[in-house]
Amino acid sequence: MIFAHFLHHQLLRLYRIQERVQNRRQLLGYIRNALRWSVFLTSEPLIVPTTDLIHSPLLPEIANDLVALVAYDAIELVGSSLDSDEIASQVFEQHKDLRIQQRLGAAVAKRRLRSFKSALRRRHVPTTSFVAKGWVKSVQDFAIERRTFSSDQLREALNALPRRPSAVSFAKILKEIPERIGSHAFRWDVVEELGVFEYDTSPRARTHFELALAWQWLIGYVREYHAQILGTIPGIGPVHCGLQRTHPQHVIDLRKHSFVLKALGLDSAFYALTFDELLRLRFEPRVAILRDAIIDRVSVELSPRYRREPLHDEQFAVTCDDVRRAARNATSALSAVLRAAEVSSKWFLQQRKLLLSSSGVLGAESVASREVAVPIGFETAPVPRITSGPGSPVVIAVVVALSEELTFILDALEALDCPAVIDRGSPNGQLAYICDRATAEGHSVRLVFVLVGKGQERAAAQTTIVVHERQPQMVVSLGIAGALSTDIGTGDVAVGQEVRSYLANAKARPDGEGRFEFALAGEGVPCDALLVSRADQLSFTSRPALRAGHDRQRARAGTLEALADFKVLCGPLACGPAVSAADEFKAWLLRSKRDYLAVDTESSGAGTATALAGMLRLVRFAAIRGISDGGDKHKNTLEAETKGAARRLATTAALEVLLMLIDELPWSAMSS
Secondary structure (H helix, E strand, O other), X not given: OEEOHHHOHHHHHHXXXXXXXXXXXXXXXXXHHHHHHHHHOOOOOEEEEOOHHHHOOOHHHHHHHHHHHHHOOOEEEEEOOOOHHHHHHHHHHHOOOOHHHHHOOHHHHHHHHHHOHHHEEEOOOOHHHHHHHHHHHHHHHHHOOOOOHHHHHHHHHHHHOOOOOOHHHHHHHHHHHHHHHOOOOOOHHHHHHHOOOOOOOOHHHHHHHHHHHHHHHHHHHHHHHOOEEEEEEOOOXXXXXXXXXXXXXXXXXXXXHHHHHHHOOOHHHHHHOOHHHHHHHOOOHHHHHHHHHHHHHHHHOEOOOOOEOOOOOHHHHHHHHHHHHHHHOOOOHHHHHHHXXXXXXXXXXXXXXXXXXXXXXXXXXXXXXXXXXXXXXXXXXXXXXXXXXOOEOEEEEEEXXXXXXXXXXXXXXXXXXXXXXXXXXXXXXXXXXEEEEEOOOOOEEEEEEEEOOOXXXXXXXXXXXXXXXXXXXXXXXXXXXXXXXOOOOOOOEEEEEEEEEOOOOOEEEEOOOOOEEEEOOOEEEEOOHHHHHHHHOHHHHOHHHHHHHHHHHHHHHHHHHHHOOOOEEEEEEEEOOOOOOOHHHHHHHHHHOOOOOEEEOOHHHHHHHHHHHOOOOOOEEEEEEEEEEOOOOOHHHHHHHHOOHHHHHHHHHHHHHHHHHHHHOOHHHHHO
């Protein structure tokens, strides 16, 4: 995620941005380019404080850009409440009796917030109290001469005061400030207006005070959302508030990325893209390769002065030249980016095939026979299509982790008069269980069930083989999961909007008590939007099929009839190596992402393999997980008491949802 701090009025003031870039049109251009990069560099939503909708002096001109982000679910406006009127009231209470309140119009503020209502999210960390606690800690560090960024700023501020008090008196007054400002916003201009700092300040001292507070404010968002920030913005300069010194891994220098775009001949095309085009490109796999495998790699090859060092990989250097030629010969900005992305994808796929071939995952014959042509541009292929037709069934690969789950699935299919046939013909020795069936509208579908084994790594390796050998139009990770949310219960079905490997990019850090803790970051794989949307509406579109599914579940349930009437819920799924059987583990996961529905141990591996293996054609991915337990301390008791019956019901509930989803998909439109 990227935290868009560069819209904040205090940051604009701290770095005197409006003074340094006095041409407002030029300034807005720089800010819009920063928004472009924020959207392009991640597929996750942009994080913006809700107060920016009230305070930011740039909002009138960029409001339409933010509205576009809301329409694509590309932004989350985070604050203390989900109620726009309540947020506005809190902001006005924080500035009660201050000059700044006179500049704020209550009606305008509420109207702005209401127009962004669907993007409002609640923070877990109260901003003001977090900054206040951090401030007190910095004052304590200053008093004992412990060097931190914030305590250094306080020391510099003391040295810059016109009349210097003793360090002891200075620390005492600073420590009392949070209590003395009461419910007001904790900002230095508020401190000075309330008169709670008893010494005259100077511009230089004020800058250091504001930097100390800005660092505390910014680090709170970075830690809560595991976010990065744009630390240096072309045309504006550094805006990192000290994080470049303390947390450089969270800081992006846009000068490098801009330099790379120019070196690749893509700068004009990138900045000419409309916001709508840019947002559509976020989930285009070829563009993701261009971004991650080309632009990021060239950025690493740059010296600190932004001069390109020699590229040691000759083939990669040739690919960069090909990207430049493709961009130069394009007829539009969108076409330039997509042509460059196609060149990048071909190079990436070639490298990946060589790697797979050398590791023995794919044989030479398989590598040579899997070339897929990719149409260039949205003009000729706005969305890659699922293809089906007479004699050519739609192939859906269903990857299953446990032999127990596969047994439940095959038994259920046989009871539905759709027995599976074993296919032993894989050149890699992988067994598959084939079930051919027709949808309610007569479309031919081939379900290919494959046992991939436990864990993300096995799921990824086996799914890669499935996608290359079977060439499916869809991959589904199907099985059981433990509940994380109180909204979902045993017997229900969770359909992933994304599957997030929660330990990916984690950092082990000391906890201050002689041990260590993981700072989670995670890496998400988005599930196919069409599949998620249709699954989310099954209770409306498939009521007869849903009732029939409930009836079949009751017939399977025995004494667990209460679990038969499953619900279908869509949301994020956590994925990692651990099976959840402790309340503390659930709480730990939810602290990193509060809206997780459930947790399993394979889906992100299957999702990642699907995304990478299907780079040059769309392979839709879904994660459908039946809830077998609450993922808590009662897990083992439930399994012992039900003798596996709850796991069987959870697995067959997931299968019922898959079969309903297949019947509801618009195959004719998808294959036209």
